[in-house]
Amino acid sequence: METQLNPDPGRPNPMSLSGRTIIITGGAQGIGLAAAKLVADLGGNLVLVDMNAENLGAARDAIGTDSCLTVAGNVSDPAFASYAVxxxxxRFGAVDGLVNNAGITRTAMADKMTLEQWQQVIEVHLTGSFLFLQAAGRRMIEQAKPGAIVNISSDAGVQGTIGQINYGTAKSGILGMTMSAAREWARHGINVNCVAFGVVETQMTETLRGEKFRDTMLSKIPLRRWSSAEEAAMPICFLLSGAASYITGQRLSANGGHQMSA
Structure with a gap:
């Protein structure tokens, strides 16, 4: 899906990220990579974080900008977030935005899930997001200028899921983290929001989009289609931009209508 972000080049783009430095965790593939490409198109500086250094190099080449720094490491390592910041x-002199996107899945029914499967998902999605939120937030407070943090959640964190109680719990926790940080840091000019996605066309959702579940899943989505990763990048960049300057502590549901709320 192609969208003109600024159809009139004579007018300023309210979603411009020109000169802003954005950290994106899980930035080497999927939603993270799509968001990185859009940040670059909007004029931002990029700091891509991922565990896989080779994939990070490929992502940097695909983005094709000199304003891209890659940092390889595990987001759940307590020292790594501060190092990345x-x-x-x-490299860029400041941190203006953060996208907490890194994620994994370890599928099992609740009665069969091992403690290791539980902890792995909680550590990456929830603890990793907290560590990066804390490190980036501390820097933004020191800078004494506006900043934006976007946490990535999911429909699973709002309505539950089957076979991924670890993932659903982590994504629900992201919502509480978002609202709490938004209340604490509003006085510093730091906006904290989250985007809760439905089914996005990424490697992580291949099983859901497969033949076994496809028709059932699509029947529950009023728009009757999946989101592309590029489509998912747009609400993320909106919340990073000045266009969302009066929005904080909110969950933006980008799910094709799969989960609705008043």
Whole structure:
């Protein structure tokens, strides 16, 4: 789906990220990579974080900009978030935005899930998001200028899921983290929001989009289609931009109508 972000080049683009430095975790593939490409198109500096250094290099080449720093590491490592923020500041001088996107799945029914499967997902999605939110937030407070944090949640965190109680719990926790940080940091000019996605066309959702579940899943989505990763990038960049300057503590549901609320 192609969308003109600024159909009139004579007018300023309210979603411009020109000169802003954005950290994206899980930035080497899927939604993270799509968001990174859009941030670059909107004029932002990029700090891509991922565990796989080779994939990060490929992502940087695909984005094709000199304003892209890659930092390889595990988001659940307590020291890594601070290190990534330090590298961002050393390269670009500031941190203006964060996208907490890194995620994994470890599927099992609740009665059969191992403690390791539980902890792996909680550590990446929830603890990792907190560590990066904390490190980036501390830097934004020190900078004494507006900043934006976008946490990635899911329909699973709002309505539950089957076979992924670890994932649903983590994504529900992201909602509470978002609202709490938004209340604490509003006085510093830091907006904290989250995007809750439905089914996005990424490697993580291949099973859901497969023949076994496809028709059932699509029947529950009023728009009758999946979201592309590029489509998913747009609400993320909206919340990073000045166009969302009066929005904080909110969940933006980008799910084709699969889960609705007043």
């Amino acid at each position: 330090e590298q961002a500041v050393a």
